[in-house]
Amino acid sequence: MREQVIINENLSLRRTDAGARFVCACGHDLADGSTNFKEACAVRESPTADIGEGYASFAVEMAAQMCFREFFCPDCGARLTTEVARVGDPYLWDTAPRL
Numbered sequence: 001m002r003e004q005v006i007i008n009e010n011l012s013l014r015r016t017d018a019g020a021r022f023v024c025a026c027g028h029d030l031a032d033g034s035t036n037f038k039e040a041c042a043v044r045e046s047p048t049a050d051i052g053e054g055y056a057s058f059a060v061e062m063a064a065q066m067c068f069r070e071f072f073c074p075d076c077g078a079r080l081t082t083e084v085a086r087v088g089d090p091y092l093w094d095t096a097p098r099l
């Protein structure tokens with residue numbers, strides 16, 4: 001693994017003496033690279049219609065079972081990622097780099 005792998009504008013995976021670590025662009029160490037970094041984030045969960053215009057569903061009952069989650073750095077507040085999931089489901093583990 002290179003010294004740092006950029007995942008998005010605010011999130012990267014960095015090699016350290018303690019192994020691969022998820023790190024925010026502000027430098028905040030979030031989590032071990034082999035874990036779901038979302039567990040270390042501040043989270044806002046809202047109805048999917050709050051994503052924006054055009055995201056409201058005509059399937060009202062289905063939409064009520066879904067939510068929009070935003071994951072933020074607990075230090076600087078930068079948004080690190082988002083997901084749409086069923087209300088009550090665990091956070092999607094969709095960033096799992098091979099180390």
Ligand SMILES: [Zn+2]
Nearest residue numbers: 024026073076
């Ligand atoms: Zn940060």
